[in-house]
Amino acid sequence: MTGRTAGRAPAALLLLVLLGFFLSAGVATAPPAAAHAELVSTDPADGARLDAVPGQVELRFSEGVTLGAGYARVLTSDGERADTGTPTVAGGTVTVPLRGGLPDDGYLVTYRVVSADSHPISGAYSFVVGDGELVPAGAAAGGDATDPVVATALPLARWLGYAGLALGVGIPVLLLAGWPAGWRSPGLRRLVTAGLGAVAAGAALTFLLQGPYAAGSGLGSVLDPALLGSTVTSANGLTHLLRIVLVAGLAVLLLPVWRSGTAPARPRVVAGAVLAGALVLAVAAVGHPVAGQWPVLAVAAAAVHVAAMAVWLGGLTGLLAGVLREDAPAADLARALPPFSRLAAASVTALVVTGVVQSVREVGSPVALVTTTYGWLLVAKLGLVLLLLAAAGISRVWVQQHLGVHRARPAGGRRVTAHAFAATGDPAVEAAVDPAVESAAGARAEVQARAAAAERPALRRSVLVELAIALVVLGVSSVLVGTPPARSDVAQPVDVTVPLETAAGAEGSVQVSVDPATAGPNTLHVYLFDEAGQLTQPVEIRVTFTEPSQEIGPLDVELAPAGPGHYVGDGMAIPGPGTWTLAVTVRLDEFTASTAATTFPVR
Structure with missing residues (x-):
């Protein structure tokens, strides 16, 4: 249920094509950035x-x-x-x-x-x-190594928080958007309460697990005072505690609304929107978005992504537990579906745009998309989202064919709008409605209610499929949050300056660059500098590289002079992935020798 007219199907296809184009173009041209320390x-x-x-x-x-x-x-x-x-x-x-x-x-x-x-x-x-x-x-x-139980528990805690946010925030948004009768539903009240509880529980579990995760210890250390102390003083730990406080504030705000069974007044809506927005921001402002380049843009994009997810999935759950029940009034079904269709359309657009921004930032290159764990998880998530959009399209077409805005022509010949929401429930508004318009609107609403009741089982099956796929998408997202970004997990060119050491101490420096730092042929550049930072010419230079853990090397690199103090090893062949050490031995004169070494990953 993600569009406004049945004719939008080609537009949705075009949106997916543009997504693929911008993902490829953006990933290919994005500037280097790290979102994970190396x-x-x-x-x-x-x-x-x-x-x-x-x-x-x-x-x-x-x-x-x-x-x-x-x-x-x-x-x-x-x-x-x-x-x-x-x-x-x-x-x-x-x-x-x-x-x-x-x-x-x-x-x-x-x-x-x-x-x-x-x-x-x-x-x-x-x-x-x-x-x-x-x-x-x-x-x-x-x-x-990270303890396997902790490594498994953390994504589950994140999944619990995401699912809870969808219930605790998405369902109230659905009710405010066009289904005020839903505030009287005990089932929805229980779902929202359970959702807020899940957000708090997920935040508490993640807070407790962060210490063992950082220390590499097991579940037995979750209550270790030293680990708790280090977590509570970190930005990550404080953000999770803030989530619990915001959940408590939302619960206090919603309690009288559920008791009265009526839509909240405007001041309470504004206060709830502020708390919900802060909660969404607290969910987004951890992990990859806060590190590397463009942190403000990344956190903003992640917040919009999380909010769109909550509105879409929470709305689906609210429909399933409310108007799609067999005993729910058909008029409520006809009333709730069109506004949710518009909300879902906006949510999908936001998810696509922010997803592109996040992908460009975290992937970095087309190679990383298909050679890293993060990249393959992202590909899997994209495939699931395409299935989700296909399932949503079935419901969308039906909603817009049967419950959209239509034009009616009463006896007087003047065109008027007949809509399922023509009856507002406000006597002052209804008294001002033209009788012909009111009659057309009432007839149309009755037809829509009958159509909704007849198609309710098919709609319920479609929404169940959407929701099932969405829960899997949330699971993949929970794992992605804890996976090193593809950009930092793929080979990056090496460019580093290290001091030249002699028996008497430092004697200048050497700048080393290895490109692309992958297994196979590479290009090596070596620049020698004296203590004043000027390029200097040695009497002799030798470069070797080794992989100690695999007992490979030392392997000599054939160098060619490329200018004063500059040497090139074109075609330097690295046998395979690993953590390689490149050593430079320099003889500046007949009696003085100096060495420099650096370590770099090859993937």
Whole structure:
């Protein structure tokens, strides 16, 4: 039930074609943006061999992170803690201070930090001091995984919140739009109350699970005071608590309305709209929209997307539990369907537009759409939405053929409008209606009521199909929220500057770029800078790359000079995906050698 006339079917098809066009064009031309933090560089570098133990370890991420319930640790080869004090976080840089007097050894750095989108990022790497042996980074991999029960419970909690929002907000919108008699329905009252309770329960569960999710622990730690403390001080945790407060406010506002069984007065409607709008915004302002580029636009688009979902699905549920029941008056069915059809049309348009905006932002390229988990989930969601639109089209055509606005010509010859809503229930308004118009409207309303009663079983089946598909769409959306965006999960070109280290300390820097940082042929650019930041020419340069966890390398890169201090490795072949370490060894003169290394993902 998503259109205004039966002739809008071609328009709906055109809308889908435009959706595909703008999705392809927008995704192909969108600027680079991260919505999920990635480790950019480390100091010391992965696999580096140092002459002395550094005073600290630095981890640099592509965007701001927090430790929250996570950690950043440095371990010796025996598993003993080499760090001391509390790690500090400044934007996207995590600094871990080390103890003094540490021996020559292999050191393992492990971390689990929380990105701005509330998702944890974990990993490990190692470096060596003196004659120690390199500790395999895979030795810490087992402690970095998210607990499977927590990973399953979080999407379920989100699904519960989304479904509850549809009931708690969508049904009242349906009643306000054109079915005031619905305020007297005990069934709808129970649904709205249950929906608001589900929103609060989903928010509470997500709040409790965020700590174990960030820390990588199990359900047994949901009430851990330290984890609860880290969640309550985070923006994500406060947003979920705000949802519970807003739900309580809506419940208090709706209670007298349900008791009276009449439509709320305008001040109460305005107050309810403010609270409902704030609740929708609180649902939207978590996860991917708040991270990366364009956060204001992303949160606004997500809020419109969530509101459109709630109005459409809540309205469907309200119709099914109200006017589509066999014992419901046929006149109520004829009265409620046309305004909901207009609401649904606006909701679908909003869903399509905001869906395109979100897809462009979170996917980033056509390749990411078909090579990442997020991309395939998005494709699955789009397919389900197309099925949903097809099911809705069946009901839409019937509604607009039988219950739309029509013109009638009374005996006097003047054209008048006959509509199912001509009888407003307001004596002052009805007294001003032309008798011919009133007669035509009454006759038309009676015909519409009979048609609605005759087709009620078919409409009920169609709405059940819509609602069943919509619940699956909500499930996919709940998983998407917790999945790293395709843009950050697909290979990105590497462009990083790292210091050149010698026995005496830093001796300038090296800028390294690897494009496209995928398995297979790549192009490598190396620029050498002295301490003053000027390009400098070395006596000798060597570049190698390794994958420690797979025991691949070191593999030499053939370089060609491309100018002062600039070298190119065209056709550098990376054997396969993994976390690769690229090392640059430079001899600036006969006696001085320096090294630099950086780590980058290949997918």
